Amino acid sequence: MRRLQGLLMDLRALTRGFRVTFRTMLRAPVTLRYPEQRPVLPARSRGRHELQLHENGLEKCVGCELCALVCPADAIYVEGAENPKDAPISIGERYAKTYTINFLRCIFCGLCVEACPTEALQMRGDFELAGVDRESLIYTKDRLLARTVRREAGDSWLP
Numbered sequence: 001m002r003r004l005q006g007l008l009m010d011l012r013a014l015t016r017g018f019r020v021t022f023r024t025m026l027r028a029p030v031t032l033r034y035p036e037q038r039p040v041l042p043a044r045s046r047g048r049h050e051l052q053l054h055e056n057g058l059e060k061c062v063g064c065e066l067c068a069l070v071c072p073a074d075a076i077y078v079e080g081a082e083n084p085k086d087a088p089i090s091i092g093e094r095y096a097k098t099y100t101i102n103f104l105r106c107i108f109c110g111l112c113v114e115a116c117p118t119e120a121l122q123m124r125g126d127f128e129l130a131g132v133d134r135e136s137l138i139y140t141k142d143r144l145l146a147r148t149v150r151r152e153a154g155d156s157w158l159p
């Protein structure tokens with residue numbers, strides 16, 4: 001009698017286990033064949049930063065250094081300078097002569113984006129931040145601007 005009870009309990013456990021297995025088999029996979037398949041990220045996901053440009057090509061960043069001041073990880077370095085009158089770089093009186101973000105330090109909190117008065121700094125859905133050495137993860141201004149330019153040029157590989 002006891003053996004029969006044990007057998008029934010085993011069968012019940014087995015059925016429960018198979019039910020979970022078959023139910024999961026019929027569901028769509030939650031994983032992607034990355035990098036061939038790319039995830040659709042939420043619109044407000046916090047990926048790598050980008051420095052935005054105005055439609056006329058001038059930089060939105062006016063080199064005010066607020067982003068660097070609020071950064072809790074000390075990841076941003078900005079050096080502002082007077083805008084050249086004959087060939088302005090931004091719309092303000094000043095522009096960012098030097099602008100770097102150290103992604104080895106950044107914790108992607110988004111405080112710098114909130115602090116920016118001109119909406120020059122935006123976080124995009126770019127999460128591919130691998131590098132071959134430490135220096136390659138310290139992004140200079142040309143790299144922070146470059147992807148904006150590439151997106152405007154219709155680079156479909158960019159997220």
Ligand code: SF4
Pocket residue numbers: 070071072073074075076101105106107108109110111112113
């Ligand atoms: S997201 Fe946060 S940690 Fe990263 S640069 Fe901006 S303020 Fe600093």
Ligand code: SF4
Pocket residue numbers: 060061062063064065066067068078096115116117118119120121
């Ligand atoms: S990104 Fe924004 S907050 Fe940072 S220096 Fe430029 S204008 Fe100022």
